Amino acid sequence: MITAEKTRAEKIVDRLEEVYPEAQCSLEYEKPYELLISVRLSAQCTDARVNIVTKELFAAFPTLESFANAELSEVERIVRPCGLFHTKAKSIIELSKKLLGDFGGRVPDSMEELLTLPGVGRKTANLILGDVYKQPAVVTDTHCIRICGRLGLSEGSDPAKVEKQLREVLPMERASDFCHRLVNFGRDTCSARSPKCSGCPLSDLCEWQGKK
Secondary structure, eight states: OOOHHHHHHHHHHHHHHHHOOOOOOSSOOSSHHHHHHHHHHTTTSOHHHHHHHHHHHHHHSOSHHHHHTOOHHHHHHHHGGGSOHHHHHHHHHHHHHHHHHHHTTOOOOSHHHHTTSTTOOHHHHHHHHHHTSOOOOOOOOHHHHHHHHHHTSOOSSOHHHHHHHHHHHSOGGGHHHHHHHHHHHHHHTOOSSSOOOTTOTTGGGOHHHHHO
8 A cells, every 4th residue: 555654655765766877885895704804893883994994804815714703802903993893803703603604604595594604794794695685675874774763754763663764665676775775875965963955855745854
């Protein structure tokens, strides 16, 4: 059943598609497991810094086996600029061992299996499913939660609850790309502290704009 909210959501998806024709992940990677590692490093860190760090990291450890057998101190040294370096380094090594031991070195393609990996939550799992396996996915990162809340597409700040709400209104075959576009839109226009409401391409579709 097509509801008014679904119609409005599709208009928002259409509009952002016009503004940002190219929808792609801002994290740089070549192999699926590298995306997992990059997302792990991105917690409380910018994607730009992660991309700088992973260039050295993936050169030092070019295979999943090399990550699994890595010295914790060496991984810590490289990922230190990303913050929380001990926890992140430890989970990267454990993640690599789990992928090799339980999945034959292949990144799994189901939510249930992805969630068994160390350091992987629904946000990361959705990113893998959408970008690597082209499955319908909703990545509820900070940009998505903030912007969809302002637009009136979702309520609250709990990622799992926001994901559930968005799955009910978004055209799911376009949802993964929509989430990537939200990141660009959040950086360019709908920032957390000083959103540029004047001239915003979504101003006529935004509930928060009307409330202001």
